[in-house]
Amino acid sequence: MKKSLGPKTLAQPAPVWAVGAYDEDNKPNAMIAAWGGICSSDPASLTVSLRPSRHTYAGIMKHKAFTVSVCPEYLAAESDFLGMVSGKKVDKFAATGLTPTKSDCVNAPYIEEFPMVIECELTGTYEQGIHTLLIGEIKDVKCDEDKLVDGKHPDPEKILPLIFSPGTRAYHTVSKFVGQGFSIGKKYIKK
Template sequence: MKKSLGPNTLAQPTPVWAVGSYDEDGKPDAMIAAWGGICGSDPACLTVSVRPTRHTYAGILKHKAFTVSVSSVAVAAEADYLGMVSGDKVDKFAVTGLTPVKGEFVDAPYIEEFPLVIECELRETVDLNAHVMFVGEIRDVKCDEDKLADGKYPDPEKVLPLIFSPGTRVYHTVGQKVGKGFDMGRKYIKKD
């Protein structure tokens, strides 16, 4: 029997994404966002939701761009820190030793030590009360070469992306392969 948990942010899993922007003074900044995901494929787009009170928010609006650096197990503590403090109070890059890199396609920095990076041009904003959802058109995806499958796609078993469980507030990573997509369900397709 399933137990009702009411309306809550308990979808499983949520990403641990470092959203990078230059602040209003041009200083690199990054914050962790768990509210995000792919939202379109033509053009390729993703969303991240940010509270207007966050330091990163104004920078995204000013520069019309942001990056998503996908955190991995190797930088879990650094990623956690990026979500604990505000960039208007401390230089998160100086404290953690992480390296901001100027985006190649957008006016926003990404984090060198994070294995997977997505550069986005701000396309749209949607006011959701406590958060504003930024829709970013993906201008480029970069991945460490040793984290690729077949030399062309990020491999989750190599990237080892952090995922977050909102209810328990615990980080996890991906598990083993289960099966091939658009293949396992073929047994239910009727043959004419």
């Protein structure tokens, strides 16, 4: 029997993304966001939801660009820290030893040590409650070569992306390959 939990943000899992932007003074900054995902295939776009009160938000609005660095399991503590303090008061890169790298596609920094990066141009916003959904057209995806399958697709078992469980506020990572999409369900297609 299923138990009703009410209207809560318990979608499982949520990504753990480091959203990077230059702040209003052109200083590199990054924050953790878990409310995000792909929102369009053509043009390739994603969305991330931020509160307008966040320091990173103002930088994104000024520069019309942001990056998403996919947080790996082996940098969980550094990733968590990015969401614990404000870039207004703390240089998060200096504190963690992470390296801000200027994107060659958009006016925003990404985190060099993170294995996968998505570079986005801000193309739209939508206000929903206390958050603003930022729509970013994906201008490039970069991935460490040793984290690719067939030299062209990011491998989640090598990247080990952090995922977030909103209810328990716990981090997890991916486990194992289950089956090929658009294939394992073929046994239910009538011939």
